[in-house]
Amino acid sequence: MTLGRLNHVGIATPSIETSIALYRDLLGATKIHDPFDLPAQGVRVCFVDMPNSQIELIEPLGEASPLHGFLARNPAGGQHHICFEVPDIHAAKAEMEAKGAKVLGEPRIGAHGTPVIFVHPKNMGGVLVELMETPKGAH
Ligand SMILES: CC[C@@H](C(=O)O)C(=O)SCCNC(=O)CCNC(=O)[C@H](O)C(C)(C)COP(=O)(O)OP(=O)(O)OC[C@H]1O[C@@H](n2cnc3c(N)ncnc32)[C@H](O)[C@@H]1OP(=O)(O)O
Numbered sequence: 001m002t003l004g005r006l007n008h009v010g011i012a013t014p015s016i017e018t019s020i021a022l023y024r025d026l027l028g029a030t031k032i033h034d035p036f037d038l039p040a041q042g043v044r045v046c047f048v049d050m051p052n053s054q055i056e057l058i059e060p061l062g063e064a065s066p067l068h069g070f071l072a073r074n075p076a077g078g079q080h081h082i083c084f085e086v087p088d089i090h091a092a093k094a095e096m097e098a099k100g101a102k103v104l105g106e107p108r109i110g111a112h113g114t115p116v117i118f119v120h121p122k123n124m125g126g127v128l129v130e131l132m133e134t135p136k137g138a139h
């Protein structure tokens with residue numbers, strides 16, 4: 001597997017609007033996309049563009065959201081996952097599993113419109129890792 005660029009850092013928040021204000025007013029971020037719902041992933045999402053990557057603000061959406069446990073442990077929110085691009089999501093999943101890592105579920109379409117998987121934090125030194133297939137034509 002070729003590990004590609006760092007696509008984004010996921011930040012869980014109880015309120016996207018509050019987090020947008022922090023990134024805009026405290027840090028001075030200027031490229032903040034409109035938030036949108038991603039019901040298949042149980043999250044509401046807002047991308048903040050940086051020159052070399054993106055911050056992905058994520059708020060729970062629905063009762064089955066994977067963020068509820070994290071926010072119960074971290075009520076103010078915090079750094080939730082990091083996401084790397086890979087050329088082929090099915091090959092990446094097979095390689096992770098062959099190396100003994102736990103992949104959380106099957107590939108699903110993520111916020112960039114390409115399939116993503118998650119590697120359990122217990123296999124990555126306490127860091128939840130998302131792998132996303134590089135969008136066609138990117139870079
Ligand atoms: C926007 C769409 C998409 C994109 O395209 O970018 C996304 O990014 S969606 C992001 C949200 N989706 C997911 O996170 C899906 C995968 N996640 C999961 O399946 C679960 O969140 C989880 C990783 C299995 C954790 O589930 P949870 O119920 O919160 O916790 P557990 O009780 O099972 O915890 C086990 C263990 O792991 C620790 N943990 C949990 N979350 C994290 C985390 N984000 N970072 C680091 N460690 C985490 C938790 O503290 C437990 O540790 P121990 O107590 O030491 O066992």
Ligand SMILES: [Co+2]
Nearest residue numbers: 010056083130
């Ligand atoms: Co993500």
